[in-house]
Structures are given as structure tokens and as C-alpha cells.
Amino acid sequence: MHHLLLLTPLILALQAASMFILVPLYLYPGRSASAWSNVTAAIKAYPQVQWQVIINPGDGPNITTCPTDTDYIYAISSMNSHANVMTLGYVDTAFANRAYSLVVQDINTYASWWNCNEQGYNVSIDGIFFDDVNNTASSSVFTYMQNAANYAYSQVPSDVTPVVFNPGALAPTQLFSYCSTMIQFENVYSLYNNATTIKTIPSAYRGQSAILVTNTLETTAPIGSLVHTMAYYGIEAVYFTPDENPSAYHTFDLDLLEQIAAAVAAG
Ligand SMILES: *[C@@H]1O[C@H](CO)[C@@H](O)[C@H](O)[C@H]1NC(C)=O
Ligand SMILES: *[C@@H]1O[C@H](CO)[C@@H](O)[C@H](O)[C@H]1NC(C)=O
Ligand SMILES: *[C@@H]1O[C@H](CO)[C@@H](O)[C@H](O)[C@H]1NC(C)=O
Ligand SMILES: *[C@@H]1O[C@H](CO)[C@@H](O)[C@H](O)[C@H]1NC(C)=O
Ligand SMILES: *[C@@H]1O[C@H](CO)[C@@H](O)[C@H](O)[C@H]1NC(C)=O
Numbered sequence: 371m372h373h374l375l376l377l378t379p380l381i382l383a384l385q386a387a388s389m390f391i392l393v394p395l396y397l398y399p400g401r402s403a404s405a406w407s408n409v410t411a412a413i414k415a416y417p418q419v420q421w422q423v424i425i426n427p428g429d430g431p432n433i434t435t436c437p438t439d440t441d442y443i444y445a446i447s448s449m450n451s452h453a454n455v456m457t458l459g460y461v462d463t464a465f466a467n468r469a470y471s472l473v474v475q476d477i478n479t480y481a482s483w484w485n486c487n488e489q490g491y492n493v494s495i496d497g498i499f500f501d502d503v504n505n506t507a508s509s510s511v512f513t514y515m516q517n518a519a520n521y522a523y524s525q526v527p528s529d530v531t532p533v534v535f536n537p538g539a540l541a542p543t544q545l546f547s548y549c550s551t552m553i554q555f556e557n558v559y560s561l562y563n564n565a566t567t568i569k570t571i572p573s574a575y576r577g578q579s580a581i582l583v584t585n586t587l588e589t590t591a592p593i594g595s596l597v598h599t600m601a602y603y604g605i606e607a608v609y610f611t612p613d614e615n616p617s618a619y620h621t622f623d624l625d626l627l628e629q630i631a632a633a634v635a636a637g
Contacts, residue, residue: 393609433479505545
């Protein structure tokens with residue numbers, strides 16, 4: 371009994387410290403989710419690692435009804451079959467310039483997919499990923515993002531509804547109170563400077579911060595060391611891609627995905 375009591379805080383501390391992998395899976399899945407097969411293989415190979423996977427049929431759900439594209443229906447359903455995955459629906463905010471009613475419409479669509487599960491398919495979406503978040507400290511931005519996030523939390527009927535904001539750069543700390551995770555760096559590898567970059571994020575917010583490094587040369591990038599340093603400083607989520615342009619995140623290389631997952635698993 372004493373052993374258990376002593377071990378419990380340690381186990382909790384280790385769990386709190388483990389990062390998740392945030393995958394911008396904007397790519398069309400193809401037949402039988404073939405284009406997603408490397409992501410799925412890495413997810414299966416690392417069941418102890420948590421993954422959040424962003425689904426983006428067309429800068430948003432692309433429709434206002436249940437999914438009609440059979441490739442997407444199959445692919446989302448297979449993704450939902452993995453216990454270590456949460457799916458996020460992509461919603462654009464266009465730096466708080468997009469009509470708020472359209473943001474609401476996209477959230478309503480993803481939330482409604484919980485009622486679209488037929489013929490053994492499960493297209494439920496766990497949370498919402500807000501892209502192009504304006505990182506200006508202004509009350510109009512705060513109101514827009516607070517309303518959007520609260521709407522997502524209230525409508526998506528998931529046990530845990532993750533809400534991710536992507537300003538892609540440092541955000542005013544006020545914005546952190548509305549979301550679960552904030553992407554604080556989405557930029558090229560040559561501008562990622564390990565602990566120096568991490569330390570630009572105020573320490574109190576690192577546990578809610580994600581780092582997404584683009585233009586990564588997988589053969590030479592010391593993924594293990596970089597991820598270990600993120601974990602050491604308490605960063606919440608990570609991703610590395612060889613692609614540079616977010617509108618063309620289309621390379622999902624198994625070797626790189628496994629390097630990231632192995633590093634996250636190692637802590
Ligand atoms: C997007 O919507 C268009 C028109 O409604 C439809 O033809 C197309 O199949 C949809 N694409 C996806 C990926 O759902
Ligand atoms: C469908 O997927 C959602 C989201 O991952 C999950 O919470 C839910 O339990 C799944 N439903 C079934 C019936 O497996
Ligand atoms: C971000 O919000 C500020 C304040 O409302 C606005 O002035 C600025 O134009 C917005 N940024 C972009 C890129 O639209
Ligand atoms: C990253 O920084 C940490 C801590 O300063 C250091 O131990 C590690 O070697 C660095 N890794 C790389 C690849 O520069
Ligand atoms: C999967 O990753 C391998 C390299 O690890 C790559 O050669 C292949 O093209 C990738 N396949 C897909 C469908 O992304």
C-alpha cells in the first residue's frame with residue numbers, strides 16, 4: 371500500500387509532462403485512407419503517444435450537412451477507431467476578419483457529425499482547430515476568439531473537447547484563457563532555435579503551447595534532441611514537417627513520424 375501511495379504522485383507528474391503530437395492532416399485521404407496510411411501506421415506503432423489530428427476537407431468542413439464524400443467517411447471513421455487519437459475540425463478565422471456567423475456554421479457542421487454515424491461508420495469530431503488566429507492584443511480579437519471557443523466547447527458533444535488556436539506565433543497571454551492549446555511557433559526549421567525559441571514563450575504558458583516546425587530535413591534534423599528539450603521545458607505538443615507552406619502540408623513520411631513519436635515517447 372505504501373508503495374502505491376508513494377508512486378501515485380510520480381505517475382501523475384509523468385502523465386502531466388507527456389506531450390502530444392498535433393498533425394495538420396489537411397490532405398485528402400484518398401481511397402481507403404491510403405494517403406493517411408503513414409500517419410495511421412505511426413499512430414498504431416506508438417499507442418502510448420497521444421495524437422490530435424486536424425481534419426480539413428476544404429478550409430473547413432466544405433459542406434453544411436453530414437459528410438458525403440465516402441473517402442472522408444471511411445478515413446475519419448478509421449481515425450476514430452484508435453484510442454490514442456482525437457480528431458479536430460478545421461475552422462478558419464481569417465485573423466478575426468471572417469464573418470462570425472460562418473465560424474458558427476462550421477462548428478455546427480462538425481458538431482452535427484456526431485449524428486451522422488450510420489452503417490458502422492463513426493465521423494464524430496472531438497474538437498475544433500481555429501486557424502489564422504489574430505495575435506493582436508485587442509478587445510475585438512479577444513471577444514471574437516472567446517465567443518468562437520466557447521461556442522465550440524458548448525456544441526461539440528465530446529467528453530473532452532480540445533480547442534486549439536493557431537496564431538502560428540507568440541500570442542497575447544489573454545488568448546490562452548479561451549483555448550486548450552495554442553500554436554506558438556509555426557515556422558521554418560532554420561528559424562527554430564531550440565531552447566532559445568522555447569524560452570520566448572512565457573514559462574507559465576508552455577504547458578498549453580504547441581510548436582510546429584516546417585521545412586524540416588528529416589535526414590539531418592536532430593528530432594530526438596529537439597523534442598527532448600521541448601519536453602524538458604514543458605511544451606505541450608509538437609510537429610515537424612518537411613513541407614514549408616501550410617496550404618500544402620502533403621508529406622507524411624513514416625520515418626519522420628516515427629522519429630517524432632519515438633522522441634515524444636522517450637520524453
Ligand atoms: C466539397 O464540396 C463540394 C461541393 O459541395 C463537393 O463536390 C466535394 O465532393 C466536397 N469535397 C469533400 C472533400 O467533401
Ligand atoms: C466515435 O468517435 C468519437 C470521437 O473519437 C468517440 O468519442 C466515440 O466514442 C466513438 N463512438 C463509438 C460508438 O465508437
Ligand atoms: C488583427 O486584429 C487587429 C485589431 O482588430 C486588426 O487591426 C488587424 O488588421 C488584424 N490583423 C489582420 C492580419 O487582419
Ligand atoms: C537543445 O538545447 C538543449 C538545452 O540547451 C541542449 O542540451 C541540446 O543539445 C540542444 N539540441 C540541439 C539539437 O541543439
Ligand atoms: C510513407 O513514408 C515513406 C517513407 O518512410 C515514403 O516513402 C512513402 O511515400 C510514404 N507514403 C505515403 C502514402 O505518404
